[in-house]
Amino acid sequence: MRAATLAIFFVFACVGCREAGKTVVFTGEAMGTSYRIKCAGGKGFDTGAIDVLCDQLDEELSTWRDDSWVSRFNAAPAATRFVMPEHVEELLKLSKAITEETHGRFDPTAGALVKLWGFGAWKNEWTGEPSDGEVSAALEASGFGNLQIDGHQIMKSSSQLMLDFSGIAKGYAVDQMAGLLREDGYRDFVIEFGGEVFASGAAPGKDHWTISGPAQGSRLQLRNEAAASSGSEHQHRGMWSHVIDPRNGRPIRVGPPVTVRARTCARADALATATLVKAAEPSKRPRTEER
């Protein structure tokens, strides 16, 4: 009897030891795409916290649902005062800095132009190529200059101004997921969410995580760094990409995808969009940028 009890304890002890050196993978779906987290060393992780986070981000940032904070803000008339949720406030601050840094190639206030060209959440509203006058009007309504931010409150000076965080939201979500994992004691993990990646620490037995890029055979080695790609292969209309150049209000031409590495995934995500715009400019075609 005593021997049997000892044997059972031995089995469970062995199983426990196996956990320490292995990699565990968590997967799930959120914000219309899927995520995959690979952690070195392993104890359990409650993916419910990630689901809660993603639901919250969706409720605040999604342009695909009418009841999100962003959709309500977009539909509101000019001069309506809104209190910004925490994530929106943080994203706007981050986005504004990147808009300045990229000389306007990335601009989340250009949602009216995305709608005008029938991309993203407005793809079913496409009725045909907009006129020059419509483009000019949407262009004029866009830009951080048309937003007034006062503490936690925000209002727009043009009713046509629309926010669209789709170029940064997933990257931001990855950074938030990384925060949750760190709070849970993980140091070595890699998160992939809709093609955006953040790698913390390194894979077991290595000093980095290995990431495959969109170009065939391309490899990135990341450690405490993010990578994001932007491309038009999945979203385009003929030769026109779903990415709009916020400076002239017109879609860029479809070209090869670009990958950007940065300290945070939100930054990499936004810079990837800006780099795709830059790549479409004549005589410039960067493929991988390190920022």
Added chain:
Amino acid sequence: MRHWVNFGLLFSFLTLVVSGVMAFTLPFSLVTTRVHIVFGLLTMLLVILHVVSRTRYFAGKVSGKGASRAMIAGIVLAWCGLVALALGGLWPIRQLVGAGYEARNRAEIVRSSPLAGFLETEDTRRFVARKTEESGSTALALLVRFRDGLEQAPAMAVWTETTTGTMIETLYLDEVLAYGDEVEWQGVKTLRHKILPIWRHRYTMVSGVDPNGEIDAFTASTPTHSFSLEKYLDPAEGEELVICVEVNAAADANTTFGDPWFGQPSLLYTAYLSPGGEAAYGLLELTAHGGEAAKGGTLAYDFEGIDSAKRLIDLLLVKIAPTEE
């Protein structure tokens, strides 16, 4: 009778233990499952006989006093605790289950949607169908007829892709290939991506599981399509898709492809589908081969040197039917 039950229980239980350990540590096998179920039923029958034959003993213990009752209460308590740990997936049950083959290789295991099914009507025929969730009617059906006289049916995967080449759903994958990247294929241990390289590469791109274990994650522009055929089978959505079938026969070497085991490369057959309107039939056409596909999913279009592999399939017919409201 008592000896029959005792020895029957011993051997039945031993078989149950062995098949249970195999089911826990090895890839899914119909044979192991069958053995486990049969001996599970036999053990249950023998245990019932054993309990019935010892009714007086059990009745005595239950109606007994002092130590007997305390022992039974302790056993019931331990039993309840174990059931609670198992139901809640708590330590150490969670760790124990996590050590099983299924948990360790979850990402490599491919299961079709519950709405997809297949039928092996004869050795040379496969019928693969995909129903829709809403109407429950078959919206997509594929008939595969291999050449008569084949000693072994070739390995096969059936999947659907978007028109830009992203996998939507795997509808069928041979059972021997479905439970991990290291497989035993027709008696030889090998890797799944060497048998059906094109399917495996497409699967890598959507699952993020690299067959060599070198890649930890993928960065790419955000996919916008749904990983479910539902949207694509709805005529109102106006979506188009491609159905793909990859087949590969073992040991079909020739003068161009001399590897004695892998021989000629896998072949990819495709058909472009546009659901909507009336029922439509289409023949899948030979599109590419997987000779170079193991090196990153490249499709090869030069069929020079491929001979018997092109004669593996007699007919590949796909039917796309309007969904019933």
